Amino acid sequence: MTRNVGILTSGGDASGMNAAIRAVTRTAASIGIQIVGFERGFDGLVNNARTELGSRAVSGILEQGGTILKSARSEVFKTEAGLRSAAENVRANNLEGLIVIGGNGSQTGGYLLHKLGIPVVGVASTIDNDLFGFDYTIGFDTAVNVAIDAIDRIRDVAESHDRVFVVEVMGRDNGSIALESGLATGADIVLVPELPFSMPDIITHLQGDVVARKMHHIIVIAEGAGSAEDLSRYINAKLPVEARSTVLGYVQRGGKPTRFDRILATEAGEAALLALAGGQSGVVAGTRDGHIVLQDALEAVTKRNLLKPQLVELLNRVSI
Numbered sequence: 001m002t003r004n005v006g007i008l009t010s011g012g013d014a015s016g017m018n019a020a021i022r023a024v025t026r027t028a029a030s031i032g033i034q035i036v037g038f039e040r041g042f043d044g045l046v047n048n049a050r051t052e053l054g055s056r057a058v059s060g061i062l063e064q065g066g067t068i069l070k071s072a073r074s075e076v077f078k079t080e081a082g083l084r085s086a087a088e089n090v091r092a093n094n095l096e097g098l099i100v101i102g103g104n105g106s107q108t109g110g111y112l113l114h115k116l117g118i119p120v121v122g123v124a125s126t127i128d129n130d131l132f133g134f135d136y137t138i139g140f141d142t143a144v145n146v147a148i149d150a151i152d153r154i155r156d157v158a159e160s161h162d163r164v165f166v167v168e169v170m171g172r173d174n175g176s177i178a179l180e181s182g183l184a185t186g187a188d189i190v191l192v193p194e195l196p197f198s199m200p201d202i203i204t205h206l207q208g209d210v211v212a213r214k215m216h217h218i219i220v221i222a223e224g225a226g227s228a229e230d231l232s233r234y235i236n237a238k239l240p241v242e243a244r245s246t247v248l249g250y251v252q253r254g255g256k257p258t259r260f261d262r263i264l265a266t267e268a269g270e271a272a273l274l275a276l277a278g279g280q281s282g283v284v285a286g287t288r289d290g291h292i293v294l295q296d297a298l299e300a301v302t303k304r305n306l307l308k309p310q311l312v313e314l315l316n317r318v319s320i
């Protein structure tokens, strides 16, 4: 009898999702499992929007950003009826389980199905890096590299015009993109949702630099810590400097995955499929301490993935 496994990508897309789909599909093919893809995340599972994925269907996608299965933040799946019909469709399609590629909200959805008796294994994939138990999630490295490239360019302008630039990067609840892009570009100030800061302190910091004739500054702010536009307006009102803001936005989500994300996605995709085929459920595959691990899904979505303390300390030491 054919063995079938479902797969979907959900939530904000992340570069490397396609590499994960490819790894899952090819690993499955190597052990005689047929992959069934569902389009637009959990919406596709609720509506039974299915497509069969074979080894050839995933050719040439490893290096592509986005997701060939498309993604969505499903509202209908959040309802009791939506959850039930998603579970029914898994059974109706004769699937032995489901692979969920996504971040916090998506793995929460996977966990709910697992609680209903559907075998689910996740693949940790989100630019936000907000899943507990992993060093990095798929898409984070690409997003940070995009931010680094943009901030380097903005620094040229800041220096040429002696301006203060406030650059807003993505990250609703997690400041990892801000922290790592700020550290890698030598930002003067990095503002993240996890660490409290005061606006008057920012002004005092900038004022000291202005007195010392350092006129250009880069401030990186995570979207969850505040708005770049508001902060630059505040700085302009308080100091004799020219402040400008740039919101990087969705450029951080798309584009070709980095070497790191390609390999991580391939390793985690393989591990997730083998775990599901081996009878595991309620776990998420990703990387910790340089190894691929299967992290308990409930812990992954309920515990907070804290900023790396050694990087926060390093930033404080070198950003003067």
Ligand code: F6P
Residues within 6 Å of the ligand: 012, 073, 103, 126, 127, 128, 170, 171, 172, 223, 253
């Ligand atoms: O979760 C990834 C993310 O890009 C966040 O950093 C951001 O807050 C959010 O998605 C934006 O969501 P949407 O694409 O639904 O507007």
